Amino acid sequence: MKWEVVIGLEVHTQLTTKSKIFSPASTAFGAEPNTQTAVVDIALPGALPVMNRAAVEKAIQFGLAIGAKVNQRSIFARKNYFYPDLPKGYQISQFELPVVEGGQITINVDGVDKVINLTRAHLEEDAGKSLHGDFQHQTGIDLNRAGTPLLEIVSEPEMRSAAEAVAYAKALYSLVTWIGICDGNMQEGSFRCDVNVSVRPEGQKEFGTRREIKNLNSFRFIEQAIKYEVQWQIGEIEDGRKIQQATILFDPDTGETRMMRSKEDAHDYRYFPDPDLPPLVISNEWLERVRSELPELPVAMQVRFQQQYGIPAYDAATLTSSKALAAYYEAAVAAGADAKLASNWIMGDISATLNREEKDIDASPVSAVALAGLIKRVMDSTINNKTAKDVLKKMWEAGATDATAADVIIERDGLKQETDTGAIEAIVDAVLAANPKAIEEYRAGKEKALNSLVGQVMKGSGGKANPAMALELLKKKVG
């Protein structure tokens, strides 16, 4: 039987506020346990929550960025459950009327665009942290994280493969970091994904029973967990067993998923409107101000890059994968680099080296202006492409921020391309004299025979010959 996979994501994004959603305690990561808590966060009786305006504003930004409906009146509710890292015995969240409803995110898998619809995004508070390992028969509780503002972003179950789920998570990640509402630090838990997975026989209308994989904090884990879970579910059904709705955990060490708790009781959260918090009202003026301040979004920038710089869609998509990368590209072009060459260099050598050194584009030792200086020397044939790669390596090692950095190295190391036809001709003659066999093959119709000779000319010139010119001369002399 052929199976169809159905996936929906719930993503918890920590919002980049200085203080907590309902208290004036700091949200900074990594402080000593329980040093960043206020009376609201530890749930002292009588303490009342007061909403952080910045958290609301970031939710509005997100809603506008995905073309969603921003509800100008939304409601906070209590989600009731007992766990030691939740001192109040309920989490303040939004249930019936969330701040953001609907909206869309476009993903691209194997060159094909697909629109994923979002259900909603709502504001809520994070819980504290439980430390299980360190004490015998006891659990340590750190409430520094309790009350950190979260925007929980819920998609429709519209993804049909692990690849689509990862593409969605990445697109969402790129958007929330782009508009600056989330710092994107996945190791610190700023972007956590819960993945709902079910399978059904192809063609069946009803969804299968889903299991929810909790708290995945890397794109690789999302992919691994879904692939394992899908196989597990298909195996169960084919063996004649039924899937039970459950919450499960993914173990990165074994690559397997395992049951955390059955959902029977856990799902009964008995939501009701929080009497401590009247409805959140967002004025037209506020909405319009946020709209006017929103930065150019990745999708719009991608279209502009194609039109303004005449680069292919693939290049435009890659270059707009982060705001910093896009800015770097535009700075290089503004400094005089050819648009397509700049794209090639950034997606090629620059990205490869950054990846290898695990650096972000912000930390590139070669500035956009310095890269443009190098590309300009390729454009005016001062150096060939191969020499340019070597120059870039040297610029990288020494650090290059100046427009003339490439020129300095070319001059110092005498790397200027040999364009004196006479000098190259002498080398060409010598190479031809030493390779009579290649000449015969070429004359017999084997075009490629001359390629190896170009290589030898390049070598003979110490890499300084212009390869196009060398080929030209070889053809002229042989033909």
Added chain:
Amino acid sequence: MSLSLDDVRRIAKLARIAVSDEEIAATHTQLNRIFGLIEEMRAVDTTGIEPMAHAQDVALRLRDDAATAPNRREAFQAVAPAVENGLYLVPKVIE
């Protein structure tokens, strides 16, 4: 709508309230009386009236985003039953 005895036991369990077998019957009667009140209110025609989420017709007050709370860990933990290395200690939670 009325509750069964099992509903009452379940609600008590979810709310972590110990209700003894002797108390169950009385609690059951009291809760059902509340449902009786709700039924009475339901008889009122509310067509065209927007439901309120809060008893008062006011909007949520917002504060500026400033981290001004001082570190009061020592005072807060002075009343905690068990503390170690700055952490509150609770009976082991197994997932």
